[in-house]
Amino acid sequence: xxxxxxxxxxxxxxxxxxxxxxxxxxxxxxxxxxxxxxxxxxxxxxxxxxxxxxxxxxxxxxxxxxxxxxxxxxxxxxxxxxxxxxxxxxxxxxxxxxxxxxxxxxxxxxxxxxxxxxxxxxxxxxxxxxxxxxxxxxxxxxxxxxxxxxxxxxxxxxxxxxxxxxxxxxxxxxxxxxxxxxxxxxxxxxxxxxxxxxxxxxxxxxxxxxxxxxxxxxxxxxxxxxx
Amino acid sequence: xxxxxxxxxxxxxxxxxxxxxxxxxxxxxxxxxxxxxxxxxxxxxxxxxxxxxxxxxxxxxxxxxxxxxxxxxxxxxxxxxxxxxxxxxxxxxxxxxxxxxxxxxxxxxxxxxxxxxxxxxxxxxxxxxxxxxxxxxxxxxxxxxxxxxxxxxxxxxxxxxxxxxxxxxxxxxxxxxxxxxxxxxxxxxxxxxxxxxxxxxxxxxxxxxxxxxxxxxxxxxxxxxxxxxxxxxxxxxxxxxxxxxxxxxx
Numbered sequence: 001x002x003x004x005x006x007x008x009x010x011x012x013x014x015x016x017x018x019x020x021x022x023x024x025x026x027x028x029x030x031x032x033x034x035x036x037x038x039x040x041x042x043x044x045x046x047x048x049x050x051x052x053x054x055x056x057x058x059x060x061x062x063x064x065x066x067x068x069x070x071x072x073x074x075x076x077x078x079x080x081x082x083x084x085x086x087x088x089x090x091x092x093x094x095x096x097x098x099x100x101x102x103x104x105x106x107x108x109x110x111x112x113x114x115x116x117x118x119x120x121x122x123x124x125x126x127x128x129x130x131x132x133x134x135x136x137x138x139x140x141x142x143x144x145x146x147x148x149x150x151x152x153x154x155x156x157x158x159x160x161x162x163x164x165x166x167x168x169x170x171x172x173x174x175x176x177x178x179x180x181x182x183x184x185x186x187x188x189x190x191x192x193x194x195x196x197x198x199x200x201x202x203x204x205x206x207x208x209x210x211x212x213x214x215x216x217x218x219x220x221x222x223x224x225x226x227x
Numbered sequence: 228x229x230x231x232x233x234x235x236x237x238x239x240x241x242x243x244x245x246x247x248x249x250x251x252x253x254x255x256x257x258x259x260x261x262x263x264x265x266x267x268x269x270x271x272x273x274x275x276x277x278x279x280x281x282x283x284x285x286x287x288x289x290x291x292x293x294x295x296x297x298x299x300x301x302x303x304x305x306x307x308x309x310x311x312x313x314x315x316x317x318x319x320x321x322x323x324x325x326x327x328x329x330x331x332x333x334x335x336x337x338x339x340x341x342x343x344x345x346x347x348x349x350x351x352x353x354x355x356x357x358x359x360x361x362x363x364x365x366x367x368x369x370x371x372x373x374x375x376x377x378x379x380x381x382x383x384x385x386x387x388x389x390x391x392x393x394x395x396x397x398x399x400x401x402x403x404x405x406x407x408x409x410x411x412x413x414x415x416x417x418x419x420x421x422x423x424x425x426x427x428x429x430x431x432x433x434x435x436x437x438x439x440x441x442x443x444x445x446x447x448x449x450x451x452x453x454x455x456x457x458x459x460x461x462x463x464x465x466x467x468x469x470x471x472x473x474x475x476x477x
Binding site for chain 2 (some may be wrong): 059206
């Protein structure tokens with residue numbers, strides 16, 4: 001029970017960090033995976049799964065009112081589910097990574113829809129805020145912010161819990177009796193690293209930054225050759 | 228004479244961390260912004276009716292990059308102080324509203340280019356480099372690098388905004404902002420370039436020609452997918468399927 005609770009809390013913190021409080025990148029899959037893995041007693045496995053998922057969504061950013069995949073709670077749910085179900089099963093890291101990628105992509109999109117629903121619901125805060133201020137109770141604005149943070153936390157916690165349950169249910173079906181192929185974790189990570197680098201570079205203004213990209217590449221090749 | 232106390236400025240900084248908590252599709256960050264100004268407005272308008280009127284003025288639409296919004300909070304605190312004390316006759320209620328709107332759109336555009344399309348890719352590239360050296364260091368690198376920068380930006384932004392007041396908008400639109408965006412993006416590009424050879428030469432990834440081919444395939448397919456999210460998701464699934472097929476066949 002405590003492991004499921006940890007997953008829910010991790011999802012709640014990730015969701016609150018994405019949209020409501022601090023926005024300190026606690027929702028990035030690499031961070032979620034490492035912290036959740038540490039809390040569940042599997043820090044290395046958590047970090048490795050988080051690193052894999054990190055490369056999927058580098059260019060999907062929680063900007064303003066745009067719709068975006070909510071990667072924090074989805075990562076918490078998927079990584080939690082894989083760690084809880086995958087470790088008791090004799091599953092390789094490659095199989096766990098493959099399953100995490102397959103589950104995380106649609107779940108992050110679904111989590112993003114819940115952000116939109118919450119923001120639509122929060123429209124009701126606007127008249128409440130104005131009414132409170134006109135009634136000489138401006139301190140109520142802070143309670144509205146607390147309400148927003150709480151809603152984000154609860155949304156993320158429920159989503160992560162449900163995603164972990166779904167992932168946990170799905171994985172044994174995938175693994176047995178016809179097992180997923182073992183893609184080799186590092187093979188998968190290498191190809192996704194290329195995809196992640198392209199996404200990150202796509203965010204930049206490459207008309208002015210491309211010489212720096214090439215310089216980094218050359219410097220890296222030189223450094224690797226030297227070492 | 229009423230002035231904004233340093234403790235109120237600190238309270239505004241703390242409230243700024245929850246600027247987006249009341250985000251909605253009507254006023255966007257308006258509740259968070261008004262909550263940030265609340266301690267200052269309490270200092271400036273002891274009379275509850277005046278205070279309520281001032282807070283209500285700031286419940287109009289506001290939307291900016293959350294990490295740079297403290298700049299607008301600082302500038303508006305200064306303008307409200309000038310308005311309340313009458314020390315600067317050029318500051319008017321309509322003027323504060325105009326400056327607030329201008330700052331919001333400027334900070335939104337600049338912040339998105341600096342933070343989301345500069346500092347974040349830079350931090351993630353550094354974190355992934357650390358991850359490839361030692362997987363547990365990745366998260367720590369990302370948290371330290373990004374949060375150190377964002378907290379300094381929030382605190383300095385509010386301080387400079389408070390110093391400049393109404394002059395904040397022209398300063399922000401000047402050369403400093405453009406240069407900052409250009410340089411952070413250059414460093415991000417440098418780190419992304421550095422990351423790729425690290426991945427290819429990593430002892431756990433496949434041997435040289437194959438690893439370079441995999442990185443190139445991943446990057447190439449993602450570039451072909453472009454900016455459409457659905458295409459990107461299909462490309463990622465296709466890459467995963469191809470790698471699994473390759474593993475199955477070999």
